[in-house]
């Protein structure tokens with residue numbers, strides 16, 4: 001498709017007719033409201049046709065993973081149940097299906113995704129579909145398709161329909177040549193996983209669409225996320241969730257990372273709170289479009305010691321997975337999130353002790369190994 005030609009024709013038409021005062025040589029591209037897959041002639045089709053004071057109409061892609069169901073719950077509380085549509089390519093459990101609107105959406109199917117956005121008058125899109133770091137290394141072609149081609153579809157639809165778009169990035173967007181302790185927002189990013197490469201691509205493409213087409217793109221780099229009622233989807237930080245389940249079920253935990261591997265981590269409530277906060281932040285408050293967020297940082301050994309305060313009999317052994325260890329060794333140890341704290345008031349609630357106490361109270365302390373035996 002001759003995208004470049006189409007866009008430049010549309011741009012020059014707009015420059016001639018819009019009267020926005022843009023010069024030709026230095027184009028303030030925020031004035032240019034065309035999307036890359038849309039010619040200027042039908043751009044007016046997609047202007048927002050409802051009151052700005054209405055609640056956003058939200059679509060979450062890849063919503064049946066570790067984070068999406070919790071996000072839907074939080075957003076439904078805030079914006080109303082029927083204003084938040086959860087979507088995925090998997091079949092939802094009964095409790096999820098009956099808790100609010102659910103729809104099948106494959107992000108690789110551009111037309112279907114566009115139809116969903118149009119028919120449901122979507123205004124905010126949270127793009128959660130992805131293959132995480134470890135599963136991505138196990139299936140690079142699929143990770144490339146979902147994480148990169150899927151992102152392109154989402155970006156084009158978001159630009160075309162004036163959506164506010166949230167795409168999460170990750171500590172995995174950094175690599176061995178990045179400063180690791182701490183890792184600032186702006187530094188060298190040369191990740192060595194397809195997951196990391198796709199996330200740097202997402203950050204850059206989102207920011208490019210923001211400056212080029214005026215897309216309201218917002219992005220947070222999440223640490224490893226720890227949750228009680230949802231399972232992680234195949235990442236390097238999964239051990240920090242599994243330890244709680246194993247402590248309760250068997251009293252034994254085999255860790256696939258070395259005991260001194262330090263990584264940034266966060267409790268899910270903090271992660272979802274930050275996500276909603278950055279989406280609600282006034283545009284003027286955002287000096288950047290991609291922010292690190294941080295809460296705590298620990299090693300498997302430190303986590304095990306904290307868990308053992310609740311389950312003293314827990315036996316921890318180490319059987320290192322070389323792929324995951326190599327990934328973890330290239331990731332940040334501590335995240336510098338000063339910009340998020342300054343710009344839109346980010347503040348975490350959970351440090352390691354609160355995280356561990358909360359996980360056990362969620363998972364049911366009376367089902368612990370001590371009682372089970």
Ligand SMILES: NC(=O)C1=CN([C@@H]2O[C@H](COP(=O)(O)OP(=O)(O)OC[C@H]3O[C@@H](n4cnc5c(N)ncnc54)[C@H](O)[C@@H]3O)[C@@H](O)[C@H]2O)C=CC1
Nearest residue numbers: 062064065066067106107128129130168170222224225233
């Ligand atoms: N969980 C974590 O620790 C972190 C997550 N993130 C990011 O947050 C987002 C959500 O993460 P999780 O919920 O943990 O991921 P997950 O791996 O648990 O879930 C991803 C979901 O994407 C869906 N999916 C896969 N292919 C799809 C397709 N073609 N069309 C539509 N959906 C598709 C899967 O069915 C799955 O339900 C991801 O973008 C991830 O990179 C970032 C940093 C940390």
Ligand SMILES: CC(=O)[C@H](N)C(=O)O
Nearest residue numbers: 132133170235236237
């Ligand atoms: C930190 C992440 O992005 C994810 N949990 C992973 O380990 O791949």
